[in-house]
Amino acid sequence: MSADAHDHPNFFQPLPGTKGGIASWIFSTDHKRIGMLYLYCIVAMFLVGLTLGFLIRLELIAPGRTIMGPQTYNALFTLHGVVMIFLVVIPSIPAAFGNIFLPIQIGAEDVSFPRLNIFSWWLYVTGAVLAVVSLVTGKGAPDTGWTFYVPFSAVTTTNVDVAVIAVFILGFSSILTGLNFITTLHRLRAPGMTWTRLPLFCWSLYATGWIQVLATPVLGITVLLIFAERVLGVGLFDPSRGGDPILYQHLFWIYSHPAVYIMILPAMGVISEILPVFARKPIFGYKMIAFSSLAIAFAGSLVWAHHMFVSGMSDTAVMVFSFLTFVVAIPSAIKVFNWVSTLYKGSIRVEPPLWYALAFIFLFSIGGLTGLVLGSAGTDVHVHDTYFVVAHFHYVIFGGLGFGLFGAMHYWFPKIYGRMYDKRIANWSCLIAFVGFNILYFPMFIIGLQGMPRRYYDYLPKYAEGHFISTMGSWVLATGLLLMFWNLWRGIRHGKPVGRNPWGAATLEWMVPSPPPHHNFEAEPVVTHGPYDYTGVKPDA
Amino acid sequence: MTGHDIKYDTGPDTGPDAGPNAVHDAGHDAGHHAVPVRTNMLVWAALMVLTAITVSVTSFDFGFLNVVVALTVATTKAGLVILWFMHLRYEGRVIRLMVFTAFFILAIAIGFTFFDVAYR
Amino acid sequence: MHEHRDYEGAKIGMWLFLFTEVLLFGGLFLLYAVYLHRYPAEFHAAGKDLSRIFGTANTIVLISSSLCMALAISALQRGKVLLSQRLVLLTVAMAGVFLVNKFFEWSAKIGHGIYPNSPGLLALPPGEMVFFNLYYLMTGLHGIHVIIGGAVLLYGWRLMRAGRVTPEHFVFLENGGLYWHLVDLVWIYLFPLFYLVV
């Protein structure tokens, strides 16, 4: 390693002849450094969002006022949603791990547009700052929920203007990441890296990139319309001026349903990387998994109105969108079946990343299946806007994307830092978080079915038990997550040094030193086998 | 399908979208197709004629078809601009497929909204 | 790091960016479609209030500017740098003409008391209100794009003068041109939808 460090400094060290320092990071065009910037920002924002969620749960531990008033409560759940969705979940895996590993996985030196890449990070930071500004300026923090539904968002006196501008900028940042990845995958694959040898993580980022490029602009115009509604009095969603408020919901979900696939597809990609490595077996049905990513991206843009079954749409629309929603479940199920088949008869080596991947499969399956309960209009009428929905999307987003993200952290950690965290603690933190997660969110399905509406500050005594258990779960979950972050943090400083390929994986990032050098490869690699071909590949640790 | 279907032949990837890494000096702009002046002029003339048509046709009333006529003419004009002025005719399969996808998704967004508004 | 000059990649990137513009306007076209469906008579009445002369003139200007742009790129590819520079300037000049026209058109409407949230507008039937609100939003957003496009082309012109856009490396100008044609494309739809709705 020391010889490496002299001739080829790794990407944390300054390039020969340069000084390093903060400017060499925040103005860097190196995809790995940009990915790290994103990673740290996302983790920081995740901790903020976690704290907010924790406070919301604390307020709900008992009926009536516990620690805050109703207006504060409204601001908190709005902020929790905006921070988690736009600052954590949407960028998370693509902007952090996609940036770091996509170019290396295809044998490239960088992404196609490195300067656009750092620009997109700056947009992200600007958006984050504006989100904070919206809290402390104007007449109070936004209280609309992350969905900004009209008419309330058009008339509330709180500071929605700044918040929607923040969302607009964050959307732009996301678009640039997607645009960059699509171009990179088309143009910068190393010789021999055919489309059918592309790691599935890259395939999932490719599909995600298309959603980012094609759906996000619709969010852009939607929030601009809110701005126009409030500032110019345009009234396009105002019935007294001939407008139709339901069209707002159409526009919003034309983005935001596909956006849930921006969240989950990259996590699915991570799982497809982790499973074969720890089952020592090529992934089952490579082509179907790659194809189903594209199918999800496409079918996901046909179903948005399943969020609006009780909004006053036409019955025809209710039936059509309910039917189409069932269609999206097919490619999602294909993936789950293929993952499980990959494990079948594998020689499984149980390591922390695999635990996270298994947790993902379990939690995502619950989330996806309850999605079908919501997607079928007949049942959705009863549970729409109840805690059932809250439970559903936390299972898919937190249980799915969240555990996928943690899995990615544990899987690529040794590659990024050249060290290994304490695996025993990692396993324990996964278990604690998993248990806490279920204690926190499972009762929500039940009180949701019983009729507990979402976003309510207070509730009837009959829901008290469920809320109480749920809040208990939030403490367990928080313990698990803090333990996990602490363990990783300690691993960065004190972990045992590892070589290039501690897991024995076959994708290209494991062929370069850990941490990777500035230009990734000493010579352009020539790819001669598929990403999950383990013939002759052995863990070196 | 078996888990082994990822082993493929090693033939070089020289399709229209093989990366510049694969086709080594594809990074050079020169020698690209330049559209002849005459072609550009003809396209412009066609656009002008279509503009004249769409304006003059408004003096007739086809009822519901008015919008259809206006949009058909507009789409023809858009097609001319995209294919010739924007060189899509001379681009490879990849870019053409991408353009199609984008407009297709837009059509879905607008079209499917009518499942709601047309049946309320 | 050595500089990549990936011509094809730059173009793919630009097209992807154009898609985002298409879908940004797409949201507004969606609203237009729905409201036209809901208020055909009111749209018809309100459309008559817009000046067809201005609209047609601006259409001719914008289409011709697109021609100039296409010619500018062909010229550059053939090595006629000076001609290309002049054609780009001509394109920008036409963008200016378009904006001046737009300015007069908007001023006239505003002078009649028709603009978002104005008492004059609020006195109209709901369908006409929607029409004019969409008119201001869509032509306004388009106008912003004309300004940006003009600025990009001016910058391309400077790069040509500085010898950084050349007959060998012209992808900046080509991409600027693509953007400009997109601006034209949007107008090709706005024109019949607002000035000719019947």
Ligand code: HEM
């Ligand atoms: C098989 C897959 C899925 C189906 C069928 C499905 C279906 C649904 C339906 C019908 C609703 C609306 C419920 C209502 O408001 O009454 C909903 C809400 C939601 N879903 Fe899913 N879903 C699926 C997967 C996902 C995934 C993968 C994610 C994110 C990663 C996700 C995130 C959400 C969110 C955030 C909401 C609530 C939005 C809000 O109103 O705040 N869903 N889902």
Ligand SMILES: [Cu+2]
């Ligand atoms: Cu959805």
